[in-house]
Amino acid sequence: MSRVTSPAAATGGLSVLQGTALTLAAVLGTGVISLPALAIGAAGPASLVAWVALLVVSVPLAATFAALGARHPDGGGVATYARLAFGERAATMVGWSFFLAIPIGAPVAAGFAASYVADALGGGRTTEVAVTAGIIGIVAVMNWMGIQVSAAVQLGITGVIATLLLVAVVVSLPDIEGERFTPFLTHGWSGVGSAAALLVWAFAGWEIVSSLSGEYRHPARDIGRATAITLVVVAVLYLGIAVATIGVLGAATGEAPLADLLAGALGGWARPATAVVAVLMTVGAINSYFAGASRLGASLSVAGAMPAWLGADIAAGARTPRRALAFVAGLGLVVTVGGALLGHDTDATLLATTGTFALVYVVGTAAAVRLLPGGWPRVAALVSLLASAVLVVLTGPAVLIPVLTGLVGLCWPRRRRAQPASDAVDRAIGGDTVVAEPLR
Template sequence: MSPSSEGTGGTVTVVQGTALTLAAVLGTGVISLPALAIDAAGPASLLAWAALLLISVPLAATFAALGARHPDGGGVATYARLAFGERVSTMVGWGFFLAIPIGAPVAAGFAAAYVADAVGGGRTTEVVVTAAVICVVAVMNWFGIQVSAGVQLAIAAVIATLLLVVIVVSLPRVDTANFTPFLTHGWSGVGSAAAVLVWAFAGWEIVSSLSAEYRNPARDIGRATSITLAVVTVLYLGIAFVTIGVLGNAEGRAPLADLLAGAFGGWARPLTTVVAVLLTVGAINSYFAGASRLGASLAITGAMPRWLGSDIGDGRRTPRHALSVVVALGLAVTIGEAVLGLKTDATLLVTTGTFALVYVVGTAAAVRLLPGGWPRVAAVLSLAASVALVVLTGWAVLLPIATGLAGLVWTSRRTRRQPRTIGGETTVAEPLR
């Protein structure tokens, strides 16, 4: 589809799009990742945060430009197909689609740790809350994008306000001694922290699967992306700074709770539990919305079982079949981790490895698809940064590669329906809502 100022028939406004994007990018990273980054790099973890925020500028611009020019439920899979063909599209589509249910328990588990910290119950509480969050988000998405986007808007307003309060009340208690020594684990520690923090900056890619849901993608996606980038920069750097400055090496699994409890007393700890749950619900909501549309879009082209997209022509056009698969797999991973005695963040690196690999494919496609000038420059910078992230992630990228190869084998053994052509350009599906 060519860039156009005309709408696609979608219903998502700039404000709702900002809420969806903010939840996907801000997500659960701000809950526990500052502490994990400190474990990896000490106070120098701030350098990892700053570097990834800097990388996010061209990365966000690249995916916003792609979404504006090619609004489609396939997202990165669509860009890969337009730039490199069906095989690459299938591989990245399978890897990304299956990464969402693998990563959902990680995201939900961050909030579950806060709930367990507030009410007790240990590991059992964490597992129950993780499963409950996944089910709540499933219900939100079941009733369509307008319902989930409306809820998301309310969540985004609440969490942005509360996180800003955490930063403001914590600044007076910052102890500069907590920033020395700065490079406690050397530069390699900064690299390790960056590999963990990729989770915190994933989100630009999944929102591309929601691009067709905007009323006017060519105009609104860029605006929503710019607003989100500004908000995320303030909140991420603010939370990371006060976590180090106030808590130092004493940070636990629930640093937001520790920060507020230190400022207002123990009564404030449950408030951060609410923030954690809202952040998690918002993030998983964006990912489930995007993943269900990605799965349906891939099914329409024959790259996945057609049943996944067979329910979008009934007037409702909400891909409930694909959503059901994502939810079922997410719950299966949660139960499997509980049975094996693993933590809910056991699959963190595998998920971030998938995100990093998806970024490489998406930005490489952007280099071929976007026009010259700033869009092309942003794409080249994003590609270089994405390759560096894959290197930092290491072995974890092997699983999405294996998943992609499995998808390629599956599609090669069945007759695939050819994508439809509109105006001389291939497209995978009508906008999914």
């Protein structure tokens, strides 16, 4: 037996604006902080082709996950869709892969902001590690206080970030030089592919909508609206920053391109200000992922696919999955400190994390092909599935890491899920539900 949620049910308290803020933070996230420079290093000016291509791919991808979230609002997210479409084994594999990717990827995201702080204040590696750990701790506290508090803070952070990024683009326009776009294809088409593999990080986030879908007041109506707003904002800001970075900085861009853009246009005082923006962006992005991952972990635990203690508070009727949250934050800190002791950069696990996102997209979109009705939802799912498969290929061998993680989850001794004593469990992990036979 599998849980299928009622799409019309008002299951949580998130408004369209709050949902947009969480989605925008997850997608926009930390990618715009450092990835423009990394993409230029991989493909030169032609990295702009990778940005545009991934934006185009984002349209059907966002539409697919929005349609899934509206139709099946549930805290399990992609794992739930995999269960409904392909059975428990597929759900367990993708659930384990995505859940464990978040604490491993969080230090990467926080490390992007930490490099800005170190650039502004000095201190080198020590400053970066301290800031990374601090960001993870702040986000854990925000989520510990509940989704409503977290979403309210997120709304303010996202508004400030979007405004300042738009300012960065506008003030940089007079300094753009056409010759910086030539020669255009400096590293060949293979360089564009390499840039696209890196930029998957910048476009990951649509899948988190599914894990938060049960928190919306009216999922069937509000998820689509939040997704559409996010798409427009992300397209404008990403393309603007990418063009400005190439046209103003070119190959000379450093690790903190956003700071370089603002400092060049407004003066040196903008560099520490940009560090603050970078920290806010990172807090916002990790906040969205911690919110989604903790609910996913609790959902998997209640379903018997993860250790019972991970979701014990949710099984007892709690609204906030604090045990799963503590595990995610704790493992993120362990990865941060362990990487520092071993002398590894915080972005050492970047490709492994993006490989997980790409693999999750493949599973999620394949499930959508089976679960969504005919017409444009099915077409969007098919296009998204093909695009996701290409992203997996571009990621290369790093995609084997989430595959191995999924296999570990498959070997975990599965518990038989007990029937919940009340509706509190179902409300906590995804809203009011009805029980139905799995779709196979």
